Amino acid sequence: MCLGVPMRIVEIDGFAARCxxxxxxxxxxxxxxxxxxxxVGDLVMIHVGNAIQKMSEEDAQTAWDLYDxxxxxxxxxxx
Amino acid sequence: xxxxxxxxxxxxxxxxxxxxxxxxxxxxxxxxITMAGLRGALPPQVELIPGPGCPVCVCPEEDIYAAIQLARxxxxxxxxFGDMLRVPCNAPKAxxxxxxxxxxxxxxxxxxxxxxxxxxxxxxHPDREVVFFAAGFETTTAPVAGLIANGLxxxxxxxxxxxxxxxxxxxxxALLLDSDTPGFDALVAPGHVSTVMGPEEWEFVxxxxxxxxxxxxxxxxxxxAALYSVLRQVIENRPFLDNCYQAVAQPGxxxxxxxxxxxxxxxxxxxxxxxxxxxxxxxxxxxKLGDLDARVRFxxxxxxxxxxxxxxxxxxxxxxxxxxxxxxxxxxLYGKACTPRKPIGPCMVSDEGACRIWWASGVREQAGADLVxx
Numbered sequence: 001m002c003l004g005v006p007m008r009i010v011e012i013d014g015f016a017a018r019c020x021x022x023x024x025x026x027x028x029x030x031x032x033x034x035x036x037x038x039x040v041g042d043l044v045m046i047h048v049g050n051a052i053q054k055m056s057e058e059d060a061q062t063a064w065d066l067y068d069x070x071x072x073x074x075x076x077x078x079x
Numbered sequence: 080x081x082x083x084x085x086x087x088x089x090x091x092x093x094x095x096x097x098x099x100x101x102x103x104x105x106x107x108x109x110x111x112i113t114m115a116g117l118r119g120a121l122p123p124q125v126e127l128i129p130g131p132g133c134p135v136c137v138c139p140e141e142d143i144y145a146a147i148q149l150a151r152x153x154x155x156x157x158x159x160f161g162d163m164l165r166v167p168c169n170a171p172k173a174x175x176x177x178x179x180x181x182x183x184x185x186x187x188x189x190x191x192x193x194x195x196x197x198x199x200x201x202x203x204h205p206d207r208e209v210v211f212f213a214a215g216f217e218t219t220t221a222p223v224a225g226l227i228a229n230g231l232x233x234x235x236x237x238x239x240x241x242x243x244x245x246x247x248x249x250x251x252x253a254l255l256l257d258s259d260t261p262g263f264d265a266l267v268a269p270g271h272v273s274t275v276m277g278p279e280e281w282e283f284v285x286x287x288x289x290x291x292x293x294x295x296x297x298x299x300x301x302x303x304a305a306l307y308s309v310l311r312q313v314i315e316n317r318p319f320l321d322n323c324y325q326a327v328a329q330p331g332x333x334x335x336x337x338x339x340x341x342x343x344x345x346x347x348x349x350x351x352x353x354x355x356x357x358x359x360x361x362x363x364x365x366x367k368l369g370d371l372d373a374r375v376r377f378x379x380x381x382x383x384x385x386x387x388x389x390x391x392x393x394x395x396x397x398x399x400x401x402x403x404x405x406x407x408x409x410x411x412l413y414g415k416a417c418t419p420r421k422p423i424g425p426c427m428v429s430d431e432g433a434c435r436i437w438w439a440s441g442v443r444e445q446a447g448a449d450l451v452x453x
Contacts, residue, residue: 027193053329
């Protein structure tokens with residue numbers, strides 16, 4: 001539940017956004033980042049469908065790499 | 080960025096005391112530590128202890144029971160984060176013991192992954208009462224507060240209500256530190272809780288208790304940087320709050336999220352499953368929200384006998400696992416009667432439960448005598 005996933009904003013409509021990561025698109029709320037000037041292309045940490053923080057390219061990349069490792073390890077265990 | 084290997088070499092080069100016990104209080108941290116095999120890579124003096132980091136595991140029986148009773152009604156849909164559906168509670172034999180069982184018995188139970196999905200369900204089914212059973216720590220409760228605050232602006236569907244079971248993380252750590260046996264010498268503080276609430280929340284750990292602390296992110300580099308920091312603090316006897324997740328967990332936290340939490344919720348004493356009531360550790364909906372609170376709309380009064388501490392299933396040691404008193408595989412049920420396929424305790428159900436994480440990483444054996452902490 002607390003797993004945060006970095007995603008890139010691809011479309012903004014008010015507080016509603018479409019975000020993308022690794023080819024997967026999700027709707028996300030930008031309501032909790034009203035204090036930020038967000039634009040298409042920005043990276044945000046998404047937690048239960050809500051952007052909770054802006055992120056750098058580098059931090060997003062390390063988070064994605066980590067999840068790849070975790071999911072591979074879990075898939076190997078479940079197999 | 081300094082690599083994980085370099086951090087490990089630096090840690091191995093430290094003049095460590097005979098034993099340093101480092102607690103983490105975040106399921107995400109425990110998952111990274113376990114999956115990256117950090118325990119095996121660190122010097123043997125360093126013990127990494129999973130502490131209270133799983134909101135699903137501490138969600139009290141009376142709330143789960145109340146959600147199940149709502150799900151049994153013909154006119155109610157219950158939406159909850161997926162983890163909550165399989166958490167068992169005690170119930171009379173003929174009744175469902177989890178939301179999943181209530182669903183199998185014909186109840187309308189919907190797993191969701193965001194508060195906005197619940198809003199969509201409520202709008203799509205105006206003829207049904209839709210109850211959002213929202214358990215979680217600060218990172219999850221802030222988006223729930225966001226849904227409510229945004230709804231107050233735009234109008235919420237009248238058939239939507241919220242059964243809130245939100246908890247604050249730091250009071251559980253304060254409870255441990257105020258006890259005679261905290262069981263740890265240093266703390267790795269949670270990254271995303273700090274992102275929302277601000278790292279400053281954890282300053283009481285070094286200031287009041289003299290315990291080293293460092294906020295960490297979720298990759299091995301950030302976790303090892305935090306471990307290196309707290310180990311150096313232990314060696315130099317110079318405890319302070321370090322932040323090894325600075326890019327994301329910024330001073331003051333997320334100002335919008337904190338303001339919104341203050342606008343729609345109050346902080347109250349709250350029951351933690353298996354642990355008991357922890358002062359100032361729960362979120363509750365403000366009175367002004369009226370029957371948006373499912374507890375008001377459906378007159379939910381917790382049954383007194385469900386509120387006593389220790390309400391884990393018989394034989395289940397989840398309470399001591401949550402408090403970091405024992406490792407998951409020191410519970411006699413671990414891997415025997417209790418597995419992810421047939422879980423008995425909540426720590427084996429949730430993706431953030433220490434038992435589930437250890438099982439997913441391949442730990443199948445009961446703990447040897449050398450691992451026993453008590």
